[in-house]
Amino acid sequence: MSKFSVFVRNIQLGGGAPVRIQSMTKCPTDDIPLLLREIKTLEKAGCEIVRIAIPNHKALESIPILKTKTTMPIVADIHFDYKLAIAAIKRGVDKIRINPGNIGARWKIEEIISVAKDFNVPVRIGVNAGSLSKEILKKYGRPTPQALVFSLEEQLKIFEKKNFYNLVLSAKTTNPQETIEVYESLNEKFPYPLHLGVTESGLPLQGAVRSTSALAILLYQGIGDTIRISLTGPAVLEVIVAKELLQSLGLRVFGPQLISCPVCGRCKVNLIKIAQRVERKLQCFNSPIKVAVMGCVVNGPGEARFADYGIACGKKSGVIFKKGKVLKKCPEDELAKELIATIKADL
């Protein structure tokens, strides 16, 4: 957890605030109706900060509209053109992400700093393994963790020289082990909030595993103030994985926790179908209840009893538990419905 904190609209990052979830929209930024729909879906799923790409001046037009249509903080992602960063700030964006390495001349970065200071807008210095300068690559041979940290340190000096501290730092690579090394080093060296992520981590299943393999280790050590799981898939999945990760680590509580057995040859019901039904329906609840869906009598009753609610199945049927007590026996097809009705009646 960083010593310093910044505010992105009304959301605090660092300084003891909960680890925040962010994602990035995937539709063209200048398609405002589509962009708004994507942002609303993300917001509903639990996203707390959303980043939008600003590749050109037309994309800037979305910023004032988004500011009136959503309360979620908006971050403008800027590459190459310092004028876009300045214009995004002036149009009311809540934070900008720049990779100073591709902004160019130092004076351009200083211009951005000056405007960000005037508008009290935080800046994320987001270094990326894929865009290190030629000089740094020559010095380190490849984008090593040391090269990433060095690059970020170099950029940071420009900001600190201008007494600008409204900062969030990130240095992303595709390699989970190197991600751990980079962020442990950033955490040791700098007091600024850290944005964690494994970049370009792949399709949803592989990407979720690759991202969490690094992020879990960092978060467990108290490193990281905001996370983005970057997946080649719908942005909403990034939020779902992030929530699951934070809740699994006990860092945030978002809602019910489903425990379901992996199924084996003892199971005499279609447990996967039952668990999927229960999972879908549980999304309507916010309470941090523990719900167990178990396939047979071996571990079933035990797990179901220690959960707040549960199902333990037998042959084509099962029993519903509540706080350790059996409530009723139901046929297989009614188990999910009955379990949800039981929960609904209590909450």
Ligand code: SF4
């Ligand atoms: S609870 Fe029963 S069905 Fe499920 S994995 Fe364990 S032994 Fe197999």
